[in-house]
Amino acid sequence: xxxxxxxxxxxLIYGRIVNENAKLAGEVLSAYxxxxxxxxxxxxxxxxxxxxxxxxxxxxEFLIVSGGLGPTDDDLTVxxxxxxxxxxxxxxxxxxxxxxxxxxxxxxxxxxxxLALLPKGSxxxxxxxxxxxxxxxxxxxxxxxxxxxxxxxxxxxxxxxxPELLNLWPEAKGEEIVILRFFDLNETDLNTFLRNFLSDxxxxxxxxxxxxxFYPEDPEVKLILxxxxxxxxxxxxxxxxxxxxxxxxxxxxxxxxxxxxxLTERGKxxxxxxxxxxxxxxxxxxxxxxxxxYFDRGFVVYxxxxxxxILGVSEETIKRYSVYSHETALEMAEKTLAKSKADFSLATTxxxxxxxxxxxxxxxxxxxxxxxxxxxxxxxxxxxxKRSFIQKIASYTALDMLRRYLIxxxxxxxxxxxxxFKERSF
Amino acid sequence: xxxxxxxxxxxLIYGRIVNENAKLAGEVLSAYxxxxxxxxxxxxxxxxxxxxxxxxxxxxEFLIVSGGLGPTDDDLTVxxxxxxxxxxxxxxxxxxxxxxxxxxxxxxxxxxxxLALLPKGSxxxxxxxxxxxxxxxxxxxxxxxxxxxxxxxxxxxxxxxxPELLNLWPEAKGEEIVILRFFDLNETDLNTFLRNFLSDxxxxxxxxxxxxxFYPEDPEVKLILxxxxxxxxxxxxxxxxxxxxxxxxxxxxxxxxxxxxxLTERGKxxxxxxxxxxxxxxxxxxxxxxxxxYFDRGFVVYxxxxxxxILGVSEETIKRYSVYSHETALEMAEKTLAKSKADFSLATTxxxxxxxxxxxxxxxxxxxxxxxxxxxxxxxxxxxxKRSFIQKIASYTALDMLRRYLIxxxxxxxxxxxxxFKERSF
Numbered sequence: 001x002x003x004x005x006x007x008x009x010x011x012l013i014y015g016r017i018v019n020e021n022a023k024l025a026g027e028v029l030s031a032y033x034x035x036x037x038x039x040x041x042x043x044x045x046x047x048x049x050x051x052x053x054x055x056x057x058x059x060x061e062f063l064i065v066s067g068g069l070g071p072t073d074d075d076l077t078v079x080x081x082x083x084x085x086x087x088x089x090x091x092x093x094x095x096x097x098x099x100x101x102x103x104x105x106x107x108x109x110x111x112x113x114x115l116a117l118l119p120k121g122s123x124x125x126x127x128x129x130x131x132x133x134x135x136x137x138x139x140x141x142x143x144x145x146x147x148x149x150x151x152x153x154x155x156x157x158x159x160x161x162x163p164e165l166l167n168l169w170p171e172a173k174g175e176e177i178v179i180l181r182f183f184d185l186n187e188t189d190l191n192t193f194l195r196n197f198l199s200d201x202x203x204x205x206x207x208x209x210x211x212x213x214f215y216p217e218d219p220e221v222k223l224i225l226x227x228x229x230x231x232x233x234x235x236x237x238x239x240x241x242x243x244x245x246x247x248x249x250x251x252x253x254x255x256x257x258x259x260x261x262x263l264t265e266r267g268k269x270x271x272x273x274x275x276x277x278x279x280x281x282x283x284x285x286x287x288x289x290x291x292x293x294y295f296d297r298g299f300v301v302y303x304x305x306x307x308x309x310i311l312g313v314s315e316e317t318i319k320r321y322s323v324y325s326h327e328t329a330l331e332m333a334e335k336t337l338a339k340s341k342a343d344f345s346l347a348t349t350x351x352x353x354x355x356x357x358x359x360x361x362x363x364x365x366x367x368x369x370x371x372x373x374x375x376x377x378x379x380x381x382x383x384x385x386k387r388s389f390i391q392k393i394a395s396y397t398a399l400d401m402l403r404r405y406l407i408x409x410x411x412x413x414x415x416x417x418x419x420x421f422k423e424r425s426f
Numbered sequence: 427x428x429x430x431x432x433x434x435x436x437x438l439i440y441g442r443i444v445n446e447n448a449k450l451a452g453e454v455l456s457a458y459x460x461x462x463x464x465x466x467x468x469x470x471x472x473x474x475x476x477x478x479x480x481x482x483x484x485x486x487e488f489l490i491v492s493g494g495l496g497p498t499d500d501d502l503t504v505x506x507x508x509x510x511x512x513x514x515x516x517x518x519x520x521x522x523x524x525x526x527x528x529x530x531x532x533x534x535x536x537x538x539x540x541l542a543l544l545p546k547g548s549x550x551x552x553x554x555x556x557x558x559x560x561x562x563x564x565x566x567x568x569x570x571x572x573x574x575x576x577x578x579x580x581x582x583x584x585x586x587x588x589p590e591l592l593n594l595w596p597e598a599k600g601e602e603i604v605i606l607r608f609f610d611l612n613e614t615d616l617n618t619f620l621r622n623f624l625s626d627x628x629x630x631x632x633x634x635x636x637x638x639x640f641y642p643e644d645p646e647v648k649l650i651l652x653x654x655x656x657x658x659x660x661x662x663x664x665x666x667x668x669x670x671x672x673x674x675x676x677x678x679x680x681x682x683x684x685x686x687x688x689l690t691e692r693g694k695x696x697x698x699x700x701x702x703x704x705x706x707x708x709x710x711x712x713x714x715x716x717x718x719x720y721f722d723r724g725f726v727v728y729x730x731x732x733x734x735x736i737l738g739v740s741e742e743t744i745k746r747y748s749v750y751s752h753e754t755a756l757e758m759a760e761k762t763l764a765k766s767k768a769d770f771s772l773a774t775t776x777x778x779x780x781x782x783x784x785x786x787x788x789x790x791x792x793x794x795x796x797x798x799x800x801x802x803x804x805x806x807x808x809x810x811x812k813r814s815f816i817q818k819i820a821s822y823t824a825l826d827m828l829r830r831y832l833i834x835x836x837x838x839x840x841x842x843x844x845x846x847f848k849e850r851s852f
């Protein structure tokens with residue numbers, strides 16, 4: 001099952017953007033046992049696209065094409081396919097009707113007609129037609145045409161292309177695929193564990209029957225197990241035992257969703273007070289549909305003054321311990337509970353960078369506190385990376401602290417990036 | 427002067443890393459008027475490398491190869507070149523002596539001998555031999571072999587490859603690349619304008635001298651102009667006149683950065699009150715380093731109760747007009763100013779979905795209000811898309827409302843997705 005990826009676009013060939021789609025396709029396909037023999041990038045020029053299409057369809061077992069499906073003049077993919085394989089274009093009525101329903105095309109019948117003109121034999125990949133994307137079978141080989149916009153490329157690749165490929169190659173189909181999600185886990189640690197676990201002589205059989213793919217989805221890590229059901233079950237058990245705190249769950253549920261389900265199950269509410277994460281934490285919580293069931297307010301107390309005026313943190317605490325301290329974080333968590341009547345609170349304060357560091361407090365120093373009815377717990381972290389990554393990992397860590405607390409009632413002091421820990425009972 | 431880039435490496439084909447070298451080469455070469463007709467990525471497999479080398483040397487005028495020059499077993503480039511073009515390997519004495527002088531190879535004579543074995547006719551590209559990298563001339567065409575390590579690739583590309591290419595094709599001279607950013611602009615509108623603008627007979631020359639690339643960076647749109655300086659200037663002027671409100675600026679500065687610079691310049695501060703955007707708006711503002719200069723607090727008033735308790739929105743207003751209304755948005759904006767002493771406030775309330783819609787208020791209905799010292803302005807929008815996209819575009823639109831207000835003092839009612847408009851003076 002060796003295929004190729006063809007990426008079309010001036011923006012790629014002129015280096016205006018990095019090729020995220022190529023990285024994603026490589027990652028996702030190899031995790032499922034499919035291999036890319038070649039990734040080819042060509043500009044928006046019809047002759048170069050035609051040449052690449054002909055060659056890749058000849059040489060590989062499947063082909064994924066990215067880009068050039070939009071309505072503008074430099075979108076040439078459909079015309080190139082038609083020319084490369086002498087395929088007439090015909091109006092896809094289903095696509096046309098859907099386009100005409102969409103507001104954007106109501107006043108632009110010609111444009112809709114142009115977008116609905118697809119090579120003969122095309123099947124739409126987006127049944128609700130919210131995206132471009134179609135499939136053709138040429139010389140008995142599946143050819144997938146996906147939009148170049150990364151979010152759309154990813155969605156169709158994972159939800160349409162991958163299932164079709166798995167369906168076409170039954171040797172892959174008879175097997176099982178399980179996705180396990182972890183947080184606060186180094187790929188290296190995971191890999192070391194697996195190597196040791198699988199090198200055991202008694203597990204020789206296991207090793208042959210399961211393939212592993214790593215898929216970092218910052219800041220989470222996905223591990224894709226692919227192979228025989230029994231083998232997968234055993235490896236999964238080993239992982240869950242070894243990485244009890246880090247294991248978030250199975251499937252595509254990310255941390256904000258997992259935490260949301262836990263809070264909903266238990267009928268508990270949460271409130272937030274953010275300094276350095278600046279709204280990111282609340283934004284992650286409210287990204288989940290139905291989050292109004294467990295989240296009703298948050299405070300973005302970015303300046304010192306706002307911490308005092310809005311939350312009522314004492315100026316004395318800030319002056320004595322600094323605004324970046326366990327004491328300030330604990331008080332933020334405590335006051336947030338009072339200001340919200342929530343069952344739990346999460347508070348963040350620290351230095352996301354790139355400026356603002358002191359001798360004692362380097363960039364990446366973040367205090368995260370969890371408040372409950374009876375106590376508050378603050379953990380000091382030292383994260384590394386760019387501002388946006390530090391804000392993101394700090395927000396995810398805050399969510400995960402509450403997850404660990406709800407499930408285990410412990411484990412808050414043993415994060416990879418945790419330095420120290422302080423608790424205060426009310 | 428059309429060439430190709432061949433990148434060799436498992437790490438690229440399996441998506442472990444993004445292809446930074448391809449982006450860099452595209453950028454650097456096109457800036458100097460050289461064009462890549464194709465970028466090809468292949469894994470560390472000798473047959474695939476041989477096949478790609480032969481084809482690309484045949485089809486293009488120059489070739490740059492990245493990767494596979496190191497000392498490990500999966501470094502196959504030299505062997506592949508030898509096989510592809512029936513070139514004997516011979517010991518390059520200059521390279522060998524330099525390697526033996528280097529500390530790393532003192533104790534590894536065999537390894538040094540192996541690295542000094544290059545295809546007959548090779549000329550080293552790194553005269554001090556601190557890096558691998560050599561040039562061959564095959565079928566009269568220059569072929570450059572560079573290390574895959576991005577810093578080394580960049581150094582040799584800029585300091586060796588580019589001067590050689592400019593020497594070979596003296597007619598190549600610097601063209602220009604300009605990136606323009608827009609918000610609230612349909613790709614289709616932009617394209618229609620450009621087609622009309624460039625179809626003017628008087629502008630026949632212009633059309634030949636500028637190439638255009640679209641790149642949506644949701645929810646912004648980037649337009650990349652590439653070509654002769656004069657032509658670019660003229661097209662740019664036309665765009666700025668036609669899309670005055672939508673034009674954000676030049677280069678890589680996204681809306682949160684542009685707004686941050688405007689606020690910093692004018693010494694103004696902003697505060698936020700978010701319902702449906704749930705922290706996303708504050709998070710965008712605080713994603714910018716130095717945002718503490720113009721943002722000191724925000725309120726995530728997700729529930730009705732929190733709007734009343736935290737901001738002081740009157741229960742009467744919510745009961746009479748609904749929580750999703752101009753009146754509630756205007757009051758949120760007004761109260762946020764009072765609670766923060768900021769110069770401007772932005773408030774959002776609406777239905778991000780997927781549930782919660784009523785007959786009058788479909789999913790995607792969002793009221794965004796801007797508060798100033800003298801008045802508040804609320805705009806009702808109807809966005810389309812998934813929850814995450816609606817939250818994102820609503821947050822960007824809020825930022826853009828303030829940007830338009832600061833620059834033009836108008837233009838708030840003419841967004842593509844705006845339905846109606848309400849203003850209240852204080």
